Amino acid sequence: MKIQTGRMLSAFILGAGLSVLPACSSTPYLHSLFHGSRTETAEDARFRSEYPRLKALLRQNNFRQALEWVDSWEKGQSLSDENLRLLRKDRRTIQLIGSAYYMGVARERKKAGRYHGALTALKIAQGFSPADPLLRREILKARARIIVQGEVGQDWSDMVQRLLALKAKNPSDSAIDPTISWAYAGLAGSEFTSGHYDLAYAHSHMALSYNNKEDKALTVRDRVSEIVNGIVGKAEAAYRRHLFDEARTELERALTIDPDSKRARKDWRILSETLKMPSVPSNVNR
DSSP states (O other), X not given: OOOOTTHHHHHHHHHHHHHTOGXXXXXXXXXXXXXXXXXXXXXXXXXXXXXXXXXXXXXXXXXXXXXXHHHHHHTOSSOOHHHHHHHHHHHHHHHHHHHHHHHHHHHHHHHTTOHHHHHHHHHHHHXXXXXXXXXXXXXXXXXXXXXXXOOTXXXXXXXXXXXXXXXXXXXXXXXXXXXXXXXXXXXXXXXXXXXXXXXXXXXXHHHHXXXXXXXXXXXXHHHHHHHHXXXXXXXXXXXXXXXXXXXXXXXXXXXXXXXXXXXXXXXXXXXXXXXXXXXXXXXXXX
């Protein structure tokens, strides 16, 4: 499998990797390795003759084929202990440089906005290092970006649900929390534009629960708070004119949007003492 993206990165990684492959080093070492053993068999001789194939595979970035080559030779029943140890070291080296190479490919594809391609590269990288937690997090983030790519015309509610479903698979991993926050903020902005200020306020708070620095969520929250304060101001003006029913209507409206508004709750207590009403509106959830 030839991959053009990330060639420079792969060349560096491959050079570093080959430097630690013992059988790819100097001729004297090869001589001591293959001729210094008293137990060399015919299979060892064949192994020695075919070993350059491994080096060629690595130069072509065919890391999976290189692992398959190692696998096939590890099954040999009569290889010397030295050659078996060499194969085990080669396996670890191939896993290292293969994983690093495909992570580099994934980074380049993400920069270019090719999220599906990045996810494919990350999955290949994970195949070389399946227990690597960093790779699992990168894959999770790539999936999240795939979900949210193409923002224009997005159904924000559907996007939030899909991201939450992805989060539910690994609740303790916070890798996609900023993306979930961004989607909630988008939903909050959409509801604000539609005049559904109560939903806009609720969704902005959900966004901030995943990322307390989400700019759009902060903006929506503050704008809704300004609207609530304006409504409360109308209620206070009506109260001063003894228009208690109007004051009550305005306060109910304010508390429906923001049940935690301290100013609205304080004014409601004052109005309730005046009219002997319940301390909290019956249609408002705390």
